[in-house]
Amino acid sequence: MSAKKTPCDECRERKRRCTYDKPCQRCIKFNISCVYTIQTSPADEEYLQQIKLLEEVDQLHCQLDSIQQEMVSLHLASPLTEEVSSPSTTFSNESISTVSSYSPLSAYATVPSSINGHYNSNNSNNSNNSDSNNSNNSDTNSDTRIVKRQRTQQGLEAMIQRDTPNSNWTLTVSKGNLIIRTDINTYAELMDYFCKSVGSVEMNNVIHCSVNDISTNRKDALSSILQVFVWKRYGKSRFKTITYGFHRKCYNIRDNSTDNWALVTQQNDASTTLQLLHTYLCCCHLDHLAIHVPTFLKLLVRLDVMQSPAVLALCAVACTSTCHHIIQTLPPSANLNVYGRFYFEQARELAMDNFDEPSLEIFATFVLMAFYKLLLQQTDESQRYGDMAERIAVILAEQSLGDEAKVLFERLEMQLFHILAVSHLSNHKHGVGGHQSDRPPLDRRILNLFHGASDLLQPTCDDTDQEKRHILLKNYVHQLNKECHNTAHQAPSEDTVNYVGIVGHMVEMAMRRWYAALPDSFRLDIPLFDSFRRSNNTTTATTIAAMEAAPDVIPFLATLTVYNEYMMMAKAHICKTPDDLETRESIAAYWKANNGDIDFDYVCAQWGRKWSHRLAKLEDFMKKKRLDQYYDNKANGKDDDNDVDDPRKCEQQIITALLESGYAGFDDPAAEISVTVALNTIQLLQYIRQVYPCHYNQRAALNAWHILWRATKFGFGDRATLHANLVCCLDMVREEFNRIPYKAILVNYVAKMEQELDDLYS
Structure with missing residues (x-):
């Protein structure tokens, strides 16, 4: 039938x-x-119910396997105290081995997490301690132990408990009447709950994401595209900061002051060169970390110093550095630019006679010559000398160098990698062809340099104590960049309207954790993101005392690094003018009204050629995303016809979110904090110029200038205070540019800043 x-x-x-x-x-x-x-019949419904139950059973089996593996790992753990810390705030094995010999590693390794949970194994050595703990905590059940309890200054209390029979964890976070309690099965869930709980409490009455959602960020199209977009903006801001002053339109300008060339040739004897070398290496700036000083002096300095190409190349670098002690070494009428070119030409003549010799001396000479050209903004020539050094490095890496030569080679190789990265980046930024879409993609090694994939600088026993502290600071800064990079990728995208604010808040929290984790001698004893000044624009006594109590320049550099990183993050998403913010809203409305069918000629005529290129890039970005989704569906065995969302509607939502929530004005909390950070940066730079002039950071001053200039455009803050700090910042930048030997190619930038200030307050 x-x-x-x-x-x-x-x-x-x-x-x-x-x-x-x-x-x-x-x-x-x-x-x-x-x-x-x-x-469906009752039999069909029963069959569907059985399928759902079978799926739930499979999920329970997977969870049971995960719990069993975690229990095995707990039983196999060392009887010593173990540390539970956030993956984004702990050093890698390489980092720990790098800095363990020269710092109290235990103090640093256990601090980065806001709370470290400890547990003791059930052996005979710790039984007495556990009994005493249980007797002291009579209100605690016999099968439950409080592992860690910590109360912060803000009234936030967190407590981690461990239930011994089933090895489960309980995390309780309380602040006032708000109490968050979670049941934990694994360490991954523990830290995930903890980070989300603290993040929710710190957002005051605005809870930006679900605390109960233990999964990672949403993997929908909007989430992934927003993450890529925000990090690209963040990375672009960082790249621009690194290449400040590299203006291709000024490359044809050359210093033609050759009147004193003969005089320089006569006065430049071995004693002057040795004195210049000694002055440069004894200064506590960071540039000479490109070499290992004891090994360099032992292996590359000849009896006739004027026949040592590496020494002459290093002297050329010294004559173009920002060290204030160099000018005191040379005659009063000396022109540092002429002296630098003299030493460079002498080193080039000596090196070119043996340019194909794979020796450590020739390698060091080419690296320092590339560094010299990079300081002069001549990136094409810097890249050419860097490529020659890279070829020699490949040959030297295969040779059996001695221990001393290997240390110097590794330092020079790291410096070469940085030189080539900045040269490629600058050439890409000012690439031939006008628009960025016409330029070739960046080398992956360059991106790895700023994403934390490069090797860390390693101190040696021959380094001075000050050099070791500088190297440790570089490693800490490397960890800060890595944490900020990871944080930008972990921001949830459930609330697209406040997405930039959420990213700014998470980056701020990462910076606070990093700064609090530093040893006391590496940071200033001040609140990190609080203003240094009172309402009457006078510096607080606490700030002055903290600055005077600093042992050296390291705490100032660490604080300035945090401020500079925060300003780069904020600058990436703050519109330059209110008109720019309105333009983005108008373009978003135009995109929605036309359902993504863009008339680029109309956009170019209405809003300019730049916006036409930007929308074209967004369209290309969406095409790539659709192609990626297509291959992902094929790989997972999904059918494109099963997609319930309208692709055009989804794209419209994504583009609108990118245009409207990808940027912000000064009503955003991160933008408001950036103004305070910029004002603090200017005050720190003023102090550094007086006490540690060789460590003045021009890039931080330029970032502070841009933040305050945009705040004035938006009418945010006290106009008189912003004007006074803009004038102070301009004076510092102008004086520093006037002191730089190669100031002739940078004078246009100062003139541009002066014109911006006149237009702002005219």
């Missing part, structure tokens, strides 16, 4: 004979939709 067939809805309503095809012939004839409604 054949099963009863069910006609389509249209034939059943019209009481017509149905052919039972899909679609049926009658629906095809009248061009109507053919829909079959099949009612």
Whole structure:
């Protein structure tokens, strides 16, 4: 007996004979939709319920396996105290081995997490301690131990408990009447709950994401695209900061002061060169960390110093550095630019005679010559000398160098990598062809340099104590960049309207954790993001005392690094003018009104050529995303026809979110904090210029200038205070540019800043 067939809805309503095809012939004839409604029987519902139960059983089996593996790892753990810390705030093994010999590693390794949970194994050595703990905590059950309890200055209390029978964890975070309690099964869930709980409490009355959602960020199209977009903006801001002053339009400007060339040749004897070398290496700036000083002096300095190409190249670098002690070494009428070119030409002549010799001396000479050209903003020539050094490095890496030579080679190789990265980046930024879309993609090694994939600088026993502290600071800064990079990728995208604010808040929290984790001698004893000044624009006594109590320049550099990183993050998403913010909203409305069908000629005429290029890039970005989604569906065995969302509607939502929530004005909390950070940066730079002039950071001053300039444009803050600090910042930048030997190619930038200030307060 054949099963009863069910006609389509249209034939059943019209009481017509149905052919039972899909679609049926009658629906095809009248061009109507053919829909079959099949009612499930009780047997069908029971079968579907069984399938759901089987899926739940499979999930329970997976969770059980995960718990069993975690229990095995707990039983196999060392009896010593173990540390539970956030993956984004702990050093890698390489980092720990790098800095362990020269710092109290235990103090640093256990601090980065806001709370470290400890547990003791059930062995005989710790039984007495556990008994005493249980007796001291009579209110605690016999099967539960409080692992860690910590109360912060803000009144936030966190407590981690461990239930011994089933090895489960309980995390309780309380602040006032708000109490968050979670049941933990694994360490991964523990830290995930903890980070989300603290983040929710710190957001005051605005909880930006679900605390109970233990999964990672949403993997929908909007989430992934927003993450890529925000990090690209963040990375672009950092790249621009690194290449400040690299103006291709000024490359044709050369210093033609050759009047004193003969005088320089006569006065430059071995004693002057050795004195210049000694002054440069004894200064506590960071540039000479490109070499290992004891090994360099032992292996590359000849008896006739004027025949040592590496020494002459290093002297050329010294004459173009920002060290204030160099000018005191040379005659009063000396022109540092001329002296630098003299030493460079002498080193080049000596090196070119043996340019194909794979020796450590020739390698060091080419690296320092590339560094010299990079300081002069001549990136094409710097890249050429860097490529020559890179070829020699490949040969030297295969040779068996001694221990001393290997240390110097590794330092020079790291400096070479940095030189090539900045040269490639600058050439890409000012690439030939006008628009960025016409330029070739960046080398992956360059991106790895700023994403934390490069090697850390390693101190040696021959380094001075000050050099070791500088190297440790570089490693800490490397960890800060890595944490900020990871944080920008972990921001949830459930709330697209406040997405930039959420990213700014998470980056701020990462910076606070990093700064609090530093040893006391590496940071200033001040609140990190609080203003240094009172309401009457006078510096607080606490700030002055903290600055005077600093042992050296390291705490200032660490604080300045945090401020500079925060300003780069904020600058990436703050519009330059209110008109720019309105333009983005208008373009978002135009995109929605036309359903993504953009008339680029109209956009170019209405909003300019730049916006036409930006929308073209967004369209290209969406095409790549659709292609990526297509291959992902094929790899997972999904059918494109099963997508329930309209692709055009989804794209419209994404583009609108990018245009509207990808940027912000000064009503955003991160933008408001950036103004305070910029004001603090200017005050720190003023102090550094007086006490540690060789460590003045021009890039931080330029970032502070841009933040305050945009705040004035938006009418945010006290106009008189902003004007006074802008004038102070301009004076510092102008004086520093006037002191730089190669100031002739940078004078246009100062003139541009002066014009911006005049237009702002005219």
